[in-house]
Amino acid sequence: MRLSGAISSEDEEEKEKQANSHICPSSLNVDYKVVVGYALTSKKKKSFLQPKLEGLARNKGILFVAIDLSKPLADQGPFNVVLHKISGKEWFEIIEDYQRKHPEVAVVDPPDAIEHLLDRQSMLQDVADLNMHGCYGTVGVPKQLVIREDSQSIPCEVAEAGLSLPLVAKPLVVDGSPKSHELFLAYDRYSLVELGPPLVLQEFVNHGGVLFKVYIIGDSIKVVRRFSLPNISRRELSKVTGVFPFPRVSSAASSAEDADLDPGVAELPPRPLLEKLAKELRHRLGLQLFNIDLIREQANRDMYFVIDINYFPGYGKLPGYEHMFTDFLLSVSKSEGRTGTMGSKFQLYMQY
Missing domain, CATH: 3.30.470.20 (ATP-grasp fold, B domain)
Known part of the structure; x- marks a missing residue:
């Protein structure tokens, strides 16, 4: 399932940044312990994913990879953790489906719990x-x-x-x-x-x-x-x-x-x-x-x-x-x- 009109990037520049930041971990010559796929709004990404966080994460073997919202989530990864803060029923259905099919991945947090x-x-x-x-x-x-x-x-x-x-x-x-x-x-x-x-x-x-x-x-x-x-x-x-x-x-x-x-x-x-x-x-x-x-x-x-x-x-x-x-x-x-x-x-x- 793909995410359609319910979610869109704020502008073309943001789309390009997300596309460029989606890197397949297996193509990197770095041994990362944890690959975190993230789906965040532009505002949340700016406030949360700061250079000091990414730098410390790299030192600990953690890689942050942007999830491309225009592509099926099942075709991306592999991830150890999926971190998300995106609203909308369509996204919740996607992440719930992904969670059922990939129980080995830690999804933070379950949509039904967030809805509460x-x-x-x-x-x-x-x-x-x-x-x-x-x-x-x-x-x-x-x-x-x-x-x-x-x-x-x-x-x-x-x-x-x-x-x-x-x-x-x-x-x-x-x-x-x-x-x-x-x-x-x-x-x-x-x-x-x-x-x-x-x-x-x-x-x-x-x-x-x-x-x-x-x-x-x-x-x-x-x-x-x-x-x-x-x-x-x-x-x-x-x-x-x-x-x-x-x-x-x-x-x-x-x-x-x-x-x-x-x-x-x-x-x-x-x-x-x-x-x-x-x-x-x-x-x-x-x-x-x-x-x-x-x-x-x-x-x-x-x-x-x-x-x-x-x-x-x-x-x-x-x-x-x-x-x-x-x-x-x-x-x-x-x-x-x-x-x-x-x-x-x-x-x-x-x-x-």
Whole structure:
């Protein structure tokens, strides 16, 4: 099967680059341990496949080879690992078919597992079902409500659900588009009629203006701080009305690593809690590459909330990510197990 109109290169130059980079490993006079076929969007390729990653990979015997989307995947390779982040039903069918016919190849990650994170309701259900008590803290999800249609009914539905203001409004579907990352803060429920369903409404939790991004790469995790929305007082809530957009907090520009923060706010979540959370979610989600947006409740320092989970996030922003990723590729290529079964001990990379 070939991939047709659903996916296309941004321009002819990108097509040429992909064609030129598709090199048959057997034609190279280099003994590579692992050949990684990758299918990434131009944006993801630029941010992730940086020279420092490719250089370290070569030193470890890892070769990255671009998958030509205009040709049948079965005619390419051979690969030890297939790494992909391409959206669309047609691509998912291709990669699932390839996975069935080539069980010896590690596909990172299975399309059916990725699809689980494309809906903000289903992505957090696995967190809600976790038993994370007694592990240096408790992890849950904010109280939330899904609105699939009829924005005029939102005020009544919010009242019936007993949600407390303010509310964070997020698109229900996560498809990688800029729109799917548009976030709004609603100070009163009547203003929510201005937003278009389908969407998710989450209770806002005061968390000191700092968010912890927990990056998972196989059995390794790395935690960084990001600035987030400041606490909202009852006085402010009583005076402000309306719905306001707020920027994404995942960009490197919003890093809080070097900020002069209150120690109580800046302190990273306990290691045992992070290890257990990452391990449990990796198993439940069936994914190797994702990150967790985690906040600590200001009023209860032992209470943490997962507010989002993202597949194959911007690892290129993390110092030292190339070491974690190349180790992961070597591990996954040698494992006979598949997603969620490789290794039980986590390496924790803390970013201070």
